[in-house]
Amino acid sequence: MQAIAIHGGAGTLSAADLTPESDRAYRAGLERALRAGYAILERGGSSLDAVVAAVQALEDDPLFNAGRGAVVAANGKHELDASIMDGRDLRAGAVTGVRHVRSPIELARLIMEHSPHVMLSGPGAEEFALEQGLAPVANSYFATERRRLELERMLHGEIEAGRESLMGTVGAVALDAQGNLAAATSTGGMTGKKWGRVGDSPIIGAGTYAANDCCAVSATGHGEYFIRAAVAHEIASLMRYRGMSVAAAANEVVMRQLVDLGGDGGVIAIGRDGSIAMPFNSEGMLRGSMDSSGRLTTGLLAD
Numbered sequence: 001m002q003a004i005a006i007h008g009g010a011g012t013l014s015a016a017d018l019t020p021e022s023d024r025a026y027r028a029g030l031e032r033a034l035r036a037g038y039a040i041l042e043r044g045g046s047s048l049d050a051v052v053a054a055v056q057a058l059e060d061d062p063l064f065n066a067g068r069g070a071v072v073a074a075n076g077k078h079e080l081d082a083s084i085m086d087g088r089d090l091r092a093g094a095v096t097g098v099r100h101v102r103s104p105i106e107l108a109r110l111i112m113e114h115s116p117h118v119m120l121s122g123p124g125a126e127e128f129a130l131e132q133g134l135a136p137v138a139n140s141y142f143a144t145e146r147r148r149l150e151l152e153r154m155l156h157g158e159i160e161a162g163r164e165s166l167m168g169t170v171g172a173v174a175l176d177a178q179g180n181l182a183a184a185t186s187t188g189g190m191t192g193k194k195w196g197r198v199g200d201s202p203i204i205g206a207g208t209y210a211a212n213d214c215c216a217v218s219a220t221g222h223g224e225y226f227i228r229a230a231v232a233h234e235i236a237s238l239m240r241y242r243g244m245s246v247a248a249a250a251n252e253v254v255m256r257q258l259v260d261l262g263g264d265g266g267v268i269a270i271g272r273d274g275s276i277a278m279p280f281n282s283e284g285m286l287r288g289s290m291d292s293s294g295r296l297t298t299g300l301l302a303d
Contacts, residue, residue, distance in 0.1 A: 003270060005287070005290075006034055006054050008063075010284065029063050031298060047176040051174050052106065069147065080186070082201065084185075094119040095107045108186075151192055206229075217268070221266060228263075229261060
Protein backbone atom coordinates (compact mmCIF):
# COMPACT_ATOMS: atom_id res chain seq x y z
CA MET A 1 0.00 0.00 0.00
CA GLN A 2 1.16 3.52 -0.72
CA ALA A 3 -0.54 6.90 -0.41
CA ILE A 4 0.22 10.62 -0.43
CA ALA A 5 -1.57 13.77 0.72
CA ILE A 6 -0.65 17.40 0.18
CA HIS A 7 -1.80 20.85 1.23
CA GLY A 8 -1.32 24.27 -0.29
CA GLY A 9 -2.37 26.46 2.60
CA ALA A 10 -5.39 27.17 4.81
CA GLY A 11 -7.21 30.39 5.57
CA THR A 12 -10.10 32.62 4.65
CA LEU A 13 -11.50 31.39 1.37
CA SER A 14 -15.10 31.63 0.27
CA ALA A 15 -16.92 30.49 -2.81
CA ALA A 16 -17.18 34.16 -3.80
CA ASP A 17 -13.37 34.39 -3.92
CA LEU A 18 -13.10 31.54 -6.40
CA THR A 19 -13.55 32.18 -10.09
CA PRO A 20 -13.78 29.16 -12.36
CA GLU A 21 -10.29 30.06 -13.60
CA SER A 22 -8.72 30.26 -10.12
CA ASP A 23 -10.46 27.05 -9.05
CA ARG A 24 -9.00 25.24 -12.05
CA ALA A 25 -5.55 26.75 -11.47
CA TYR A 26 -5.39 25.71 -7.82
CA ARG A 27 -6.62 22.20 -8.55
CA ALA A 28 -4.17 21.84 -11.44
CA GLY A 29 -1.28 22.87 -9.18
CA LEU A 30 -2.36 20.41 -6.50
CA GLU A 31 -2.75 17.63 -9.05
CA ARG A 32 0.72 18.23 -10.52
CA ALA A 33 2.25 17.96 -7.05
CA LEU A 34 0.28 14.83 -6.19
CA ARG A 35 1.28 13.11 -9.40
CA ALA A 36 4.93 14.10 -8.95
CA GLY A 37 5.00 12.48 -5.52
CA TYR A 38 2.83 9.49 -6.31
CA ALA A 39 4.86 8.57 -9.39
CA ILE A 40 7.79 7.91 -7.06
CA LEU A 41 5.70 5.75 -4.73
CA GLU A 42 4.20 3.84 -7.63
CA ARG A 43 7.59 2.70 -8.87
CA GLY A 44 8.66 1.57 -5.40
CA GLY A 45 10.42 4.74 -4.32
CA SER A 46 10.65 6.08 -0.80
CA SER A 47 8.13 8.24 1.02
CA LEU A 48 10.97 10.70 1.65
CA ASP A 49 11.60 11.14 -2.08
CA ALA A 50 7.87 11.42 -2.69
CA VAL A 51 7.21 14.24 -0.21
CA VAL A 52 10.22 16.19 -1.50
CA ALA A 53 9.02 15.87 -5.10
CA ALA A 54 5.50 16.98 -4.20
CA VAL A 55 6.66 19.96 -2.15
CA GLN A 56 9.14 21.05 -4.80
CA ALA A 57 6.34 21.08 -7.36
CA LEU A 58 4.44 23.46 -5.08
CA GLU A 59 7.54 25.56 -4.36
CA ASP A 60 7.93 26.10 -8.11
CA ASP A 61 4.27 27.12 -8.58
CA PRO A 62 3.77 30.89 -7.99
CA LEU A 63 0.18 30.30 -6.85
CA PHE A 64 1.45 29.00 -3.52
CA ASN A 65 3.28 30.70 -0.65
CA ALA A 66 6.49 28.67 -0.81
CA GLY A 67 9.52 29.14 -3.01
CA ARG A 68 8.60 31.22 -6.06
CA GLY A 69 5.46 33.11 -5.09
CA ALA A 70 6.40 33.42 -1.40
CA VAL A 71 4.97 36.36 0.51
CA VAL A 72 7.01 39.45 1.32
CA ALA A 73 8.28 40.29 4.81
CA ALA A 74 8.07 43.81 6.26
CA ASN A 75 11.66 44.45 5.15
CA GLY A 76 10.69 43.87 1.52
CA LYS A 77 12.50 40.53 1.36
CA HIS A 78 11.35 36.94 0.91
CA GLU A 79 12.44 34.80 3.89
CA LEU A 80 11.74 31.10 3.55
CA ASP A 81 11.34 28.19 5.98
CA ALA A 82 11.04 24.42 5.54
CA SER A 83 11.35 21.11 7.39
CA ILE A 84 11.34 17.39 6.69
CA MET A 85 11.15 14.25 8.82
CA ASP A 86 11.85 10.59 8.12
CA GLY A 87 9.52 8.26 10.00
CA ARG A 88 11.95 5.34 9.90
CA ASP A 89 14.40 6.75 12.44
CA LEU A 90 13.06 10.19 13.45
CA ARG A 91 15.79 11.98 11.53
CA ALA A 92 14.79 15.53 10.69
CA GLY A 93 16.11 18.63 8.97
CA ALA A 94 14.90 22.22 8.98
CA VAL A 95 15.83 25.62 7.65
CA THR A 96 14.57 29.09 8.51
CA GLY A 97 15.05 32.62 7.21
CA VAL A 98 16.81 31.81 3.94
CA ARG A 99 16.67 34.31 1.09
CA HIS A 100 18.67 32.75 -1.75
CA VAL A 101 17.77 29.04 -1.78
CA ARG A 102 15.46 28.07 -4.62
CA SER A 103 14.11 24.94 -2.91
CA PRO A 104 14.09 25.24 0.90
CA ILE A 105 12.80 21.67 1.23
CA GLU A 106 15.84 20.40 -0.68
CA LEU A 107 18.08 22.25 1.75
CA ALA A 108 16.17 20.88 4.74
CA ARG A 109 16.81 17.37 3.47
CA LEU A 110 20.51 18.10 2.97
CA ILE A 111 20.71 19.36 6.55
CA MET A 112 19.10 16.13 7.74
CA GLU A 113 21.36 13.89 5.70
CA HIS A 114 24.67 15.75 5.60
CA SER A 115 25.00 17.77 8.79
CA PRO A 116 25.08 16.89 12.49
CA HIS A 117 22.23 19.36 13.14
CA VAL A 118 18.47 19.53 12.73
CA MET A 119 17.90 23.24 12.05
CA LEU A 120 20.05 25.90 10.40
CA SER A 121 19.07 29.54 9.99
CA GLY A 122 19.77 32.55 7.82
CA PRO A 123 23.32 33.13 6.55
CA GLY A 124 24.62 29.94 8.14
CA ALA A 125 22.02 27.88 6.32
CA GLU A 126 22.93 29.58 3.06
CA GLU A 127 26.63 28.94 3.65
CA PHE A 128 25.82 25.26 4.17
CA ALA A 129 23.72 25.29 0.97
CA LEU A 130 26.72 26.58 -1.00
CA GLU A 131 28.94 23.89 0.52
CA GLN A 132 26.40 21.29 -0.63
CA GLY A 133 26.50 22.60 -4.19
CA LEU A 134 23.17 24.42 -4.31
CA ALA A 135 23.39 27.36 -6.69
CA PRO A 136 22.01 30.53 -5.08
CA VAL A 137 19.22 32.58 -6.64
CA ALA A 138 18.54 36.29 -6.31
CA ASN A 139 15.89 37.13 -3.74
CA SER A 140 13.89 38.64 -6.60
CA TYR A 141 13.47 35.12 -8.02
CA PHE A 142 10.67 34.56 -5.48
CA ALA A 143 8.84 37.80 -6.27
CA THR A 144 5.43 38.07 -7.90
CA GLU A 145 3.26 41.13 -8.45
CA ARG A 146 0.50 39.54 -6.45
CA ARG A 147 2.66 39.27 -3.33
CA ARG A 148 4.00 42.82 -3.74
CA LEU A 149 0.44 44.17 -3.83
CA GLU A 150 -0.46 42.01 -0.83
CA LEU A 151 2.26 43.70 1.25
CA GLU A 152 1.18 47.15 0.07
CA ARG A 153 -2.40 46.44 1.10
CA MET A 154 -1.23 45.30 4.52
CA LEU A 155 0.96 48.38 5.01
CA HIS A 156 -2.02 50.57 4.09
CA GLY A 157 -4.24 48.77 6.59
CA GLU A 158 -6.43 47.12 3.97
CA ILE A 159 -5.68 43.62 5.25
CA GLU A 160 -4.79 42.49 8.76
CA ALA A 161 -1.10 42.56 9.63
CA GLY A 162 0.62 39.43 10.85
CA ARG A 163 -1.84 36.99 9.34
CA GLU A 164 -0.63 34.21 7.15
CA SER A 165 -1.63 34.38 3.53
CA LEU A 166 -4.33 31.93 2.45
CA MET A 167 -1.85 30.07 0.31
CA GLY A 168 0.51 30.12 3.26
CA THR A 169 2.57 26.97 3.58
CA VAL A 170 2.68 23.85 1.46
CA GLY A 171 3.27 20.34 2.66
CA ALA A 172 3.15 16.64 1.90
CA VAL A 173 2.89 13.39 3.84
CA ALA A 174 3.38 9.93 2.37
CA LEU A 175 3.44 6.20 3.08
CA ASP A 176 5.56 4.03 0.80
CA ALA A 177 5.31 0.33 -0.10
CA GLN A 178 7.92 -0.52 2.55
CA GLY A 179 5.69 0.95 5.26
CA ASN A 180 7.80 4.06 5.82
CA LEU A 181 6.24 7.43 6.57
CA ALA A 182 7.62 10.91 5.81
CA ALA A 183 6.47 14.50 6.11
CA ALA A 184 7.66 17.76 4.56
CA THR A 185 6.57 21.41 4.90
CA SER A 186 7.70 24.61 3.18
CA THR A 187 6.57 28.24 3.46
CA GLY A 188 7.20 31.89 2.85
CA GLY A 189 5.54 32.64 6.19
CA MET A 190 3.33 35.64 6.88
CA THR A 191 2.94 38.74 4.77
CA GLY A 192 4.70 41.63 6.51
CA LYS A 193 6.37 39.49 9.19
CA LYS A 194 8.96 41.33 11.32
CA TRP A 195 12.01 40.69 13.49
CA GLY A 196 12.96 37.40 11.90
CA ARG A 197 9.67 35.80 12.88
CA VAL A 198 9.65 31.99 12.70
CA GLY A 199 6.40 30.09 12.42
CA ASP A 200 5.58 26.44 12.95
CA SER A 201 6.63 25.18 9.50
CA PRO A 202 10.33 24.60 10.28
CA ILE A 203 9.66 23.37 13.83
CA ILE A 204 9.66 19.60 14.25
CA GLY A 205 6.66 18.59 16.33
CA ALA A 206 4.71 21.74 15.54
CA GLY A 207 4.38 21.98 11.75
CA THR A 208 6.00 18.67 10.77
CA TYR A 209 6.29 15.22 12.30
CA ALA A 210 6.67 11.63 11.09
CA ALA A 211 7.17 8.33 12.90
CA ASN A 212 6.54 4.88 11.51
CA ASP A 213 4.76 3.73 14.67
CA CYS A 214 1.92 6.20 14.21
CA CYS A 215 1.67 8.84 11.50
CA ALA A 216 3.10 11.65 9.38
CA VAL A 217 1.73 15.19 9.72
CA SER A 218 2.19 18.52 7.94
CA ALA A 219 0.36 21.61 9.19
CA THR A 220 -0.78 24.93 7.78
CA GLY A 221 -2.35 27.91 9.47
CA HIS A 222 -1.60 30.56 12.10
CA GLY A 223 1.77 29.23 13.18
CA GLU A 224 1.95 30.79 16.63
CA TYR A 225 -0.94 28.60 17.76
CA PHE A 226 0.45 25.50 16.10
CA ILE A 227 3.71 25.99 17.99
CA ARG A 228 1.95 26.45 21.32
CA ALA A 229 -0.16 23.32 20.80
CA ALA A 230 2.74 21.27 19.35
CA VAL A 231 0.11 20.22 16.82
CA ALA A 232 1.94 17.62 14.76
CA HIS A 233 3.37 15.81 17.78
CA GLU A 234 0.10 16.06 19.69
CA ILE A 235 -1.65 14.14 16.91
CA ALA A 236 1.05 11.47 17.06
CA SER A 237 0.77 11.28 20.87
CA LEU A 238 -2.99 10.78 20.78
CA MET A 239 -2.48 7.89 18.40
CA ARG A 240 0.33 6.34 20.44
CA TYR A 241 -1.02 6.72 23.95
CA ARG A 242 -4.79 6.84 23.53
CA GLY A 243 -5.05 4.48 20.59
CA MET A 244 -6.91 6.98 18.42
CA SER A 245 -7.18 6.64 14.66
CA VAL A 246 -5.41 9.26 12.56
CA ALA A 247 -8.77 10.85 11.72
CA ALA A 248 -9.89 11.03 15.35
CA ALA A 249 -6.55 12.38 16.58
CA ALA A 250 -6.29 15.01 13.85
CA ASN A 251 -9.86 16.16 14.46
CA GLU A 252 -9.32 16.36 18.23
CA VAL A 253 -6.34 18.67 17.78
CA VAL A 254 -7.54 20.80 14.87
CA MET A 255 -11.23 21.05 15.65
CA ARG A 256 -11.06 21.26 19.45
CA GLN A 257 -7.63 22.09 20.89
CA LEU A 258 -6.73 24.68 18.26
CA VAL A 259 -10.22 26.19 18.33
CA ASP A 260 -10.04 26.52 22.11
CA LEU A 261 -6.78 28.44 21.73
CA GLY A 262 -8.19 30.66 18.99
CA GLY A 263 -6.00 29.25 16.23
CA ASP A 264 -7.13 28.54 12.70
CA GLY A 265 -5.77 26.27 10.00
CA GLY A 266 -5.54 22.57 9.32
CA VAL A 267 -3.34 19.53 8.81
CA ILE A 268 -2.80 16.66 6.48
CA ALA A 269 -1.98 13.39 8.22
CA ILE A 270 -1.47 9.81 7.14
CA GLY A 271 -1.45 6.78 9.40
CA ARG A 272 0.77 3.75 9.17
CA ASP A 273 -2.21 1.87 7.68
CA GLY A 274 -2.47 4.39 4.83
CA SER A 275 -5.56 6.16 6.14
CA ILE A 276 -5.60 9.89 5.45
CA ALA A 277 -7.09 12.79 7.43
CA MET A 278 -7.25 16.42 6.24
CA PRO A 279 -9.27 18.42 8.81
CA PHE A 280 -9.29 22.23 8.92
CA ASN A 281 -11.19 24.79 11.00
CA SER A 282 -10.69 27.69 8.58
CA GLU A 283 -13.01 28.53 5.71
CA GLY A 284 -10.81 26.73 3.24
CA MET A 285 -7.71 24.57 2.86
CA LEU A 286 -6.12 23.67 -0.45
CA ARG A 287 -5.59 19.93 -0.25
CA GLY A 288 -5.44 16.69 -2.17
CA SER A 289 -4.64 13.00 -1.88
CA MET A 290 -3.88 9.96 -3.99
CA ASP A 291 -3.76 6.30 -2.95
CA SER A 292 -2.95 2.87 -4.33
CA SER A 293 -6.44 2.54 -5.78
CA GLY A 294 -5.47 5.32 -8.18
CA ARG A 295 -8.11 7.64 -6.77
CA LEU A 296 -7.04 11.30 -6.84
CA THR A 297 -8.98 13.94 -4.94
CA THR A 298 -8.53 17.70 -4.52
CA GLY A 299 -10.45 20.18 -2.40
CA LEU A 300 -10.46 23.90 -1.67
CA LEU A 301 -13.44 24.60 0.59
CA ALA A 302 -15.29 22.49 3.14
CA ASP A 303 -17.01 19.46 1.62
